[in-house]
Amino acid sequence: MEHITSRWGTLVLIALLDRPHRFGELRREIGRVSEKMLAQTLRTLERDGLVHRDARPVIPPRVDYSLTGLGREAAERVRDLAHWTERRLAAVERAREAYDAASP
Amino acid sequence: MEHITSRWGTLVLIALLDRPHRFGELRREIGRVSEKMLAQTLRTLERDGLVHRDARPVIPPRVDYSLTGLGREAAERVRDLAHWTERRLAAVERAREAYDAASP
Numbered sequence: 483m484e485h486i487t488s489r490w491g492t493l494v495l496i497a498l499l500d501r502p503h504r505f506g507e508l509r510r511e512i513g514r515v516s517e518k519m520l521a522q523t524l525r526t527l528e529r530d531g532l533v534h535r536d537a538r539p540v541i542p543p544r545v546d547y548s549l550t551g552l553g554r555e556a557a558e559r560v561r562d563l564a565h566w567t568e569r570r571l572a573a574v575e576r577a578r579e580a581y582d583a584a585s586p
Numbered sequence: 587m588e589h590i591t592s593r594w595g596t597l598v599l600i601a602l603l604d605r606p607h608r609f610g611e612l613r614r615e616i617g618r619v620s621e622k623m624l625a626q627t628l629r630t631l632e633r634d635g636l637v638h639r640d641a642r643p644v645i646p647p648r649v650d651y652s653l654t655g656l657g658r659e660a661a662e663r664v665r666d667l668a669h670w671t672e673r674r675l676a677a678v679e680r681a682r683e684a685y686d687a688a689s690p
Contacts, residue, residue: 483671487591494638531681541618552677559670563663577635 485530486556490515490523492564495549495557498533502548532556589634590660594619594627596668599653599661602637606652636660 485491490536493512497503503511522549527533532553538544549557589595597616602608607615613624628651631637637656642648653661 483590483596483668484593485669486671487587487667489588492587529682530678531683531685541668544621552674552681555670555674559667563591563667564587566659566663567590572654574634574636577656578633581633581635 485526486532487559487563488523490519490529494520494547495532495553496561497504498547498549499554499557499561502536502546503559505545505547508547519543559573572578589630590636590664591667592627594623595631596652596664598624598627598631599636599657599682600665602651602653603658603661603665606640606650608650609649612651631657 489550490512493515494508497508505520505524508524509515509517514525524533524535528535531536531550534548534550534553536546536548540545552581590599594616597619597628598612598676599616601629609624609628612628613619613621616624628637628643632639632651635654638654638657640650640652641651
């Protein structure tokens with residue numbers, strides 16, 4: 483579960499729900515992720531059977547990443563959770579302020 | 587999001603979906619969680635407005651933990667994701683074995 487709910491795992495899965503992406507596209511879309519961290523995230527998701535890596539034998543080499551059927555199931559659930567978190571962030575912030583104000 | 591998808595955060599939310607729990611009940615039900623880690627998890631979830639802590643002025647003191655409305659929304663989504671993960675674990679394991687066998 484931690485692979486799909488990690489910061490970068492979640493963002494990769496949500497991006498791929500839209501359509502397949504090339505490495506550079508993912509990097510631009512996700513933002514602030516290092517090349518190394520993105521490569522490691524993709525490798526983990528590929529190893530888990532959630533992401534399919536398609537390397538085309540063309541010049542220059544072209545690699546596309548897409549969701550497998552399993553990956554799509556995971557991505558839809560993770561997106562639902564991430565969107566819920568975004569929608570409720572203001573309520574969570576208010577709760578934290580109230581908690582901190584009441585704490586000695 | 588990491589508060590509700592952490593190992594202990596997820597297990598606490600799922601346990602509380604059933605019914606309110608006392609601290610000791612949670613500890614027994616979750617298993618292998620230290621007292622300190624469980625207390626910290628509950629404090630984080632309470633501060634986020636997901637868990638309500640009800641301390642009764644009785645002797646001996648009695649403290650019940652329950653979900654708030656916000657917590658119930660989070661818990662249902664997290665449970666859905668955790669159950670999906672359990673159901674798909676065998677498929678993920680098979681994917682990992684295939685990946686490792688194909689890797690140099």
